[in-house]
Amino acid sequence: MKMKRLLTVLLLLPVAAFAQNGFRISGNIEGLKDSTEIRLSAQNNAPIATAMSKGGKFELSGQVAEPQLATLTIGANNPVYLYIENAAMTLSTPPAPPAAPAKAPVKGGKPAPKPATKSDVTQLRVDGSQAQVDFIQFQTAFMPQFALVNQLVNKANGAADPNERDRTVRAFDSVKRIIDALVDQYITAKPASYVSPFVLGNTAQLLDNPVVLNERFRRLDSNIQHSSIGQSLAAYITQNLIGSIGSEASDFTQADTTGKPVSLSSFRGKYVLLDFWASWCRPCRAENPNVVRAFQKFRNKNFTILGVSLDQSKDAWINAIHVDKLTWMHVSDLQQWNNAVAKMYGVQGIPQNFLIDPNGRIVGKNLRGEELERKLCELLGCN
Secondary structure, X not given: XXXXXXXXOOOOOOOOOOOOOOEEEEEEOOOOOOOOEEEEEOOOOOEEEEEXXXXXXXXXXXXXXXXXXXXXXEOXXXXXXXXXXXXXEEEEOOOOOOOOOOXXXXXXXXXXXXXXXXXXXXXXXXXXXXXXXXXXXXXXXXXXXXXXXXXXXXXXXXXXXXXXHHHHHHHHXXXXXXXXXXXXXXXXXXXXXXXXHHHHHHHHHHXXXXXXXXXXXXXXXXXXXXXXXXXXXXXXXXXXXXXXOOOEOOOOEEEEOOOOEEXXXXXXXXXXXXXXXXXXXXXXXXXXXXXXXXXXXXXXXXXXXXXXXXXXXXXXXXXXXXXXXXXXXXXXXXXXXXXHHHXXXXXXXXXXXXXXXXXXXXXXXXXXXXXXXXXXXXXXXXX
């Protein structure tokens, strides 16, 4: 499986409800031409405010429901990120670097012209917004690590030598640990910052641990959790907690081969392998002997299996159970990919399984072949 490039996921913030007092951004950029259009846009490109420059100055005003990330576009320049909030803010560019001294004239020629000086509109200074201060701290700490992640992903995906790829993957994992520590440090220091849920959202895919993400989210101040960006992140966490290792397995009830309803919770107190498969799935049928071997080895050690079939034909389903000697409980609603349990657990490919402990928590997933036996040996012993 190829490693994925890091994707910066910007959480989109609704702006339907407005605060009582708005924002005012006063800009003063040296060298900015008159009648240059200034555009402030939300992350979905919806316009927030526009202005035209005069004498290097401009003013943007409006209202936002809460501090949010926006893009500021000055004329034809590339957009820059700006965290805005309902406050009086000032925006300026740093002084242009001093001109280099003129080169010595060439014999018989004229002195070389001095290079022109120009303010850099991509390096904006913003005062009056604590959210922007927090955002700059995020950029300073995280962006170099994100760049390194992308470099390592490209290197790993392009490595022909397996040893070189393994070294690169280890380096990638090391950078992930650094980012994980940075996230924890950031939200610990800034539980009341609107940028903290933004940080959690932007690192969620890379760190890929919904349980830890949820724990960190719950450490944020209540008003941040209930903000628009907080609610968006909470919905993402809820969706991704389902089926994640360390989370509680969602209960369900489906009919067995005789039509009798069977619930997952009825197996509480045992280790249960929740196994998604189908009679028409060749990889599933090829994996079934491994599952049978694990069942026979650990069935007397407080372990069982609950098969969930994505079949549509009841006859084909029951026939495959007998042919493959799958002597454990099976359920299905015979809705194929619309199987309610498969949708509940976010199953998008089979075979897929979840190992659930006696307390109903998921302790493993996608365990196949020897990996399944190793995990069961770890939990139940092999003697």
